[in-house]
Amino acid sequence: MSVKAVMDARADEVALKQRRAGAIRSASLAAGFVAVILIVNVLAHGDFLAPGNLTNVLRQITVNAIMAVGQTFVIITAGIDLSVGSLIALTGVVMAQVANALPFGGPGNFIVTLIVGLGVGCLAGYINALPVVKLGLPPFITTLAMMQVARGLAFILAHGQPIPVANSAPFDWLGTGYLLNGIPGFPGIPYAVLVMAVVVIVFSILLGRTAYGRYVLALGGNEEAARLAGINTGRVKTLVYVISGGCAAVAGLLLMARFSSGAPQNGTGYELQAIAAVVVGGTSLMGGRGTIVGTFFGALLIGVLYNAMNLLHVESYTQLIVLGAVILLAVVLDELRKRYLAAR
Amino acid sequence: MTAAAQSVPLLRMSGIVKTFPGVRALDGVSFEVNAGEVHALVGENGAGKSTLMKILAGAQPADSGEIVIDGKPVVIDGPKTAERFGIGMIYQEFNLVPDLGVIENIVLGVEPRKGWFLDKPAAAAEASKVLAELGIALPLDRKARRLSVAQQQLTEIAKCLVRKARLIVMDEPTAALTEREIEALFALIRTLKAQNVAFVYISHRLEELPRIADRITVLRDGRTVETRAAAEMPQDEVIRLMVGRSLEAHFPDLPPVAADAPVVLDVRGISSAAGVRVNDVAFQVHAGEIVGLAGLVGAGRTEIVRAIAGADVPTKGEIRVAGERVVVRSPHSAIAAGIALITEDRKAQGLVLGMTVRENTTLAHLDQFEHGIFIDKPAETEIANTEIAELRIRTPSAEQTVRNLSGGNQQKVVLAKWLIGHARVFLFDEPTRGIDVGAKAEIYVLMAELLRQGAAIVMVSSELPEVLGMSHRVLVVRGGEIRAEFARADATPDKVIAVATGVAA
Numbered sequence: 001m002s003v004k005a006v007m008d009a010r011a012d013e014v015a016l017k018q019r020r021a022g023a024i025r026s027a028s029l030a031a032g033f034v035a036v037i038l039i040v041n042v043l044a045h046g047d048f049l050a051p052g053n054l055t056n057v058l059r060q061i062t063v064n065a066i067m068a069v070g071q072t073f074v075i076i077t078a079g080i081d082l083s084v085g086s087l088i089a090l091t092g093v094v095m096a097q098v099a100n101a102l103p104f105g106g107p108g109n110f111i112v113t114l115i116v117g118l119g120v121g122c123l124a125g126y127i128n129a130l131p132v133v134k135l136g137l138p139p140f141i142t143t144l145a146m147m148q149v150a151r152g153l154a155f156i157l158a159h160g161q162p163i164p165v166a167n168s169a170p171f172d173w174l175g176t177g178y179l180l181n182g183i184p185g186f187p188g189i190p191y192a193v194l195v196m197a198v199v200v201i202v203f204s205i206l207l208g209r210t211a212y213g214r215y216v217l218a219l220g221g222n223e224e225a226a227r228l229a230g231i232n233t234g235r236v237k238t239l240v241y242v243i244s245g246g247c248a249a250v251a252g253l254l255l256m257a258r259f260s261s262g263a264p265q266n267g268t269g270y271e272l273q274a275i276a277a278v279v280v281g282g283t284s285l286m287g288g289r290g291t292i293v294g295t296f297f298g299a300l301l302i303g304v305l306y307n308a309m310n311l312l313h314v315e316s317y318t319q320l321i322v323l324g325a326v327i328l329l330a331v332v333l334d335e336l337r338k339r340y341l342a343a344r
Numbered sequence: 345m346t347a348a349a350q351s352v353p354l355l356r357m358s359g360i361v362k363t364f365p366g367v368r369a370l371d372g373v374s375f376e377v378n379a380g381e382v383h384a385l386v387g388e389n390g391a392g393k394s395t396l397m398k399i400l401a402g403a404q405p406a407d408s409g410e411i412v413i414d415g416k417p418v419v420i421d422g423p424k425t426a427e428r429f430g431i432g433m434i435y436q437e438f439n440l441v442p443d444l445g446v447i448e449n450i451v452l453g454v455e456p457r458k459g460w461f462l463d464k465p466a467a468a469a470e471a472s473k474v475l476a477e478l479g480i481a482l483p484l485d486r487k488a489r490r491l492s493v494a495q496q497q498l499t500e501i502a503k504c505l506v507r508k509a510r511l512i513v514m515d516e517p518t519a520a521l522t523e524r525e526i527e528a529l530f531a532l533i534r535t536l537k538a539q540n541v542a543f544v545y546i547s548h549r550l551e552e553l554p555r556i557a558d559r560i561t562v563l564r565d566g567r568t569v570e571t572r573a574a575a576e577m578p579q580d581e582v583i584r585l586m587v588g589r590s591l592e593a594h595f596p597d598l599p600p601v602a603a604d605a606p607v608v609l610d611v612r613g614i615s616s617a618a619g620v621r622v623n624d625v626a627f628q629v630h631a632g633e634i635v636g637l638a639g640l641v642g643a644g645r646t647e648i649v650r651a652i653a654g655a656d657v658p659t660k661g662e663i664r665v666a667g668e669r670v671v672v673r674s675p676h677s678a679i680a681a682g683i684a685l686i687t688e689d690r691k692a693q694g695l696v697l698g699m700t701v702r703e704n705t706t707l708a709h710l711d712q713f714e715h716g717i718f719i720d721k722p723a724e725t726e727i728a729n730t731e732i733a734e735l736r737i738r739t740p741s742a743e744q745t746v747r748n749l750s751g752g753n754q755q756k757v758v759l760a761k762w763l764i765g766h767a768r769v770f771l772f773d774e775p776t777r778g779i780d781v782g783a784k785a786e787i788y789v790l791m792a793e794l795l796r797q798g799a800a801i802v803m804v805s806s807e808l809p810e811v812l813g814m815s816h817r818v819l820v821v822r823g824g825e826i827r828a829e830f831a832r833a834d835a836t837p838d839k840v841i842a843v844a845t846g847v848a849a
Contacts, residue, residue, distance in 0.1 A: 209718045211710045211711065215710075217696075217703075218703075218707055221696035221698045222692070222693075222695065222697065224693050225692075225707075226696065227655075228675045228687060228693055228694075229679075229707045230674075230675050232674075288699075
C-alpha cells in the first residue's frame, strides 16, 4: 500500500513538473518575444510598434500563414507538401483567367472565381495524395512532381506572362481594403488579415476539437494503431493534402487580389517559407504533434523578423542568414526541451 | 565430445542476470561452450535464449554476471568488442545490406584499404579464400536481396569467418531451409567444427538436435535447467525439461461454458496471405468461452486473429458473429461487427504513445463522443476516468501521455479502448507479454469478467502455462493451420509442445 502511495505521489509530481515546464517554456518564449520587440522598437526609433507597421506585418504574413496552416495538417501526418508554392501560381493564373472570362462582374464574379480556384487547389492536393495513399510512395516525391507540373501548367496557361485582371473591382476589397479604417488614429484591419484569421480559427477548431483532427494526430503518431482502431487512414490522409491544396488556392487568391493579376512565377520558394513557419511553430516533422495556433505564431515570428530587419536596414542577404539561424535555433531549442523532459 | 572438452572452455557465462521493466528475463544463467563444439540452446518462447545471446554479442548489457573467454574474464560492451573476442552472431533475420553484393557484405566494416581507397581486389580475394576453404560456391557479384535464403545464410557465415570468429551463434538457422539445404548446412558446420570453430545452436526443431548437437542446454524462465550430452537427452526428456513446472495457481477460476451457450464467433475456413500464410482455419467460440491458440513463434497464430479482425484481409472463408455474416474488409468493418483485437505489440500497434490516456481510450469509438461536429471532451474525460478507476490504471490523470506509463498500465489503456465499445468477440494476442505479475493477474480477472458478460474470447499466448490455465479449449497452430484441439482437461504441456514442434502430428 505504502509503495503504491509513494508511486502515485511520484506520478503526480511528474505531471506537475511537466505542466510547470510547459508553463515556463511558454512564459520564457513570450518574454523573449516581447524583449526582442521592445529592443527593435527602440533601435527603430519607435517605428516598429507604430499601428500602421503592425497591420503591415500582419498583412505581409497572410499568404505564408494560410499556406502554413494547410502544411501543418500534412506535416502532422509525417508528410510534406512541396507543391504549395507552385499551386499559388497555378490557382492565381486560373483565377485571373476565370475572372476575365466571366460575362458578369460583382460578387458573382468573385464567388465563381473563388470556387474554381479552390477546385483546382483541392484537385491538385487530391492528386498529390493518390500515390501516397494507394501505393505508399513518399509524399516528398509526389508533391515534388506536382510542384514542377503545376508550375509548368501555370506558365503554359499564362503564355509566360502575368495575366492582369481586367475588371479588378470584385477583388479590390480583398487586395487593398481595410475594415474600420474610418476611425481616427486606427489604421483599420486589412480584409486579407481577416481572411487569415478566419482560416486560422476554422482550421484550429478542425484540428483541435473535431474527430477528424484527432484522427490526423493519431495517424501521425502511429498509423498502424490508428488503422487498427478502425480509422479510415487512407481517407484521413487524402484529406490533409486536399486541405493543403485548398489553403494554397486561398493564398493564391490573396496574391492575385493584391496585384490584380495572376503571375505564373508567383510563389517560387514559398513552400519552404511555409514549412519554416510550421516547424518554428512547434510541429514535429516526425508527425503526431502540432497546433495551428503554433503555426500562426511561427509565421508571425518570421514576419516580425523580416519587418524588424527591414526597419533596421539590415541588408537582404544578411536577412537570409538570420532567418536560417532562427529556424535552426527554434528546432534545436525544441529538441533540447524534449530531452530535458525525457531525462527528468 | 571433442578433444578440447577437458581443457579450459572457450566461453563460460555464469550468474547472468538481466531485468527489463517488469520482467526478469535472465535470472542467474550459466552456460559454457567448448572449442569445436556444437552446443544447442533450447527453451520455450521467452525462456531467455535470445536475451542471453544478445548479451554475448554485445547488443545488450547484462545487469550482473561474469563472462570468461579462454579462462580470462572479459567485458563485452558492444558488438565490436564481441567481434574482437571472436564471437559471430547470425540472427534469424539476416543482417545483410540488400543492395550490396556478396563480397561487399562479407567484408562490411572490415574492408581492406589502400590508403584512402577501398581495395576491391583484396576484398574479393579475401572473400573467395574463405569460401574456397569451406568448399562453397556463391555468386560473388550478386546483390544480397537476390540471393536465396540459404545463400544469404552462407554469406553470413562467411562474414563471421572473415572476422576470425571462433564461436558462431545461429538463431533458428533451419527455419526457412529445405531438407537438402539443411543437410548442406550441417555438413558445413561439421567442417568448421573440425577447424575448432564452436557453435551455439538455437532451435525449436527438437528433432534436428540429435543430428548436429554435441551438448544441449535447456533454459526455462530465465534459468539454466540442465546441460547434458545430446546423446543422453532424448527428445521427450528435452520437452519435459522445457515445460517442467507445475501450472502456477495465479489464474482465476474460469466460469464453465454453459451447455447451451450460443456460438458467438464462427470462423469458417479462412485463409490469408500476409506474413505467415493462414490456411483454411475453422473454429467456433461460444459465449463465455476462451479458446487458446498455442504454437511457436511464427506458427501463424497472430495472423489468424489478424485476419478475423480485418487487420489483414482474409482471401477466403467466412466469419460470423452471433450468426450474422461479417464481411471483413478492414479493421473498421470488424469493429462495427463487435470484434476487438488486442494486438501483441501495444507500442507499435495498440497505442498512440504521444497521446493521452483519454485520447487513446476513445480513439476507436470517437463517434460516440461527437456532439455536433465537436468532440465532447468532458464526456471523454468522464469515461476515461471511469476506466482508470475500474481497471486500476496507475496514472496521475486522464491527461497523462501514455508513453510515460509502465507496460502493464499501457496494456490496460489498450483494454480500456476496447471495453468502452460494444464488442462481443475479444481477440487477445499475447495479452500479458512484458508486464509484471500483478498486472497479469488483473488482466486474467478482467477476462473472466468478460466471460460472465457473455463475451467470446480467443487468446494467443506463447506462455504455455497461460494458454493452459486460461483456456476452456486449446487449439495448436503450426504452419498457419490448426493441427490439434484439446479440451482443457486433456491439454498437457507435453502434448501441446509435441504438436507445436512437429514431433507429433
